[in-house]
Amino acid sequence: MSHKVPQIIRSQVARRAQFKCEYCLMPEELSFLPFQIDHIISLEHGGGSEIDNLAYSCPHCNQHKGSDLSTFLEHYQDIERLFNPRIDQWNGHFEVSSGEIRSISRIGKATVKLLRMNEPERLAIRRILAEVGLYP
Template sequence: MSSGYISEELRERVRQHAQDRCGYCLSPQKYVLGRLEIEHIIPLAYGGTNEEENLWLSCRLCNSYKGTQVRARDPITGRSTKLFNPRTQRWSRHFRWSPDGTRVIGYTVCGRATVIALQMNNLIAVTVRQQWELAGWHPPVDLP
């Protein structure tokens, strides 16, 4: 297991690769209060590393709800599945925006399980997205 140190150069590469937005809910840095966090896709507690391929950007809400989870249960099929990996999977393959642009809709087993596990439609997130939508900032059009 690696230590907690992640160099500034590596942080910047991850930030650029992630296009300065949360890999889960797609919240852009320019609209989020506080710095987006470097998150471990596989948590250090489960043998994850500080190598670039295990790091991505996450907003505080998504990262705190994810915690050390690596799997979750799909609410429709009941199947346990790996959570969405923003580094290796395409967001648009697993998620859609609700018609009003305020809720993330899981489109696959992985997507549905991730939406539930990360509580991606919690009251705070939906309220903020409503305001972003009114300002014309949401939903993003350049989906990964």
């Protein structure tokens, strides 16, 4: 959801993220589609548009995340929240191997799953970028 965020805030969020998706680390300049402003805690759940609740996101991550805050892991009762770029360190929850994003925590696992970070098409693009040193 990208509405209600003024352009100056969008620019600040993009610069803070160094123009990379804060979930999958895809660089915007290598993406075919424009990046979006993600409300980490969605408006639907009462989150606001203050900069501390915003993240820079590729359209794939943002689309799959939607307004969700969590998902389940092994069982329906096994709920885990999603990665929050404002309070979590990326390297504490994920690692990259040949373009594949691997989770190293429960939060990472929930996020890789829900945001479908390793969908075949996305993985194929990241593998090519990794081979030429452009990812991560």
